Each structure stands twice: as structure tokens, then as C-alpha cells.
Amino acid sequence: MNDIIVYTQNECPPCKIIKMFLNEFGFSYTEKNINEDEQSRQELTNTYNSYSTPTIVIGEEVITGFDLERLKKVLDIKE
Numbered sequence: 001m002n003d004i005i006v007y008t009q010n011e012c013p014p015c016k017i018i019k020m021f022l023n024e025f026g027f028s029y030t031e032k033n034i035n036e037d038e039q040s041r042q043e044l045t046n047t048y049n050s051y052s053t054p055t056i057v058i059g060e061e062v063i064t065g066f067d068l069e070r071l072k073k074v075l076d077i078k079e
Helices: 013-024 038-048 068-075
Strands: 004-008 030-033 055-058 061-064
Touching: 004 013, 004 038, 013 068, 030 038, 038 055, 055 068, 061 068
Parallel strands: 004 030
Antiparallel strands: 004 055, 055 061
16 A cells, blocks of 8 residues: 555644544554645645645545545545
8 A cells, every 4th residue: 555645734624534534444644734834835735736635645646625435446445
């Protein structure tokens, strides 16, 4: 499994839901809070051309925004 990076920010309910979802299915991830880390904010905008959270990076896949269906597909989760 590729590393999972979750870009978040403070007061972001969808970010909390994504983290709960990943935890529920036992996936480990690295959280990068763009409010608390300027380098993470620059990485999000410059590398992934994203300006919203949550943004989830899994290998070459970049999921911008709250898209549980796409996240399930990328992680091969069948419910």
C-alpha cells in the first residue's frame, strides 16, 4: 500500500470524517495541517494544485475534497 497523506485544516468537519474513515478501516496516514505548517500549505498548492481540504494523496492519486466513493475505490474498500 502506498503512503497516505491527508491535508487538513482547523475547523474542517469533512477532514475529521476522512480521518475517522481511514482509522475505522485500519489505514495509517500522515496528516499535514495547512493552518499550522506553511510548508504543507505550499506543498498542497504547488505540488498538487489544490486549494481545499481535505486533499488525500495516495501514491499518484490525488483526491480533492470530500469524495468517499473515490477514496473507497482507490483503497479497494468493498462494503
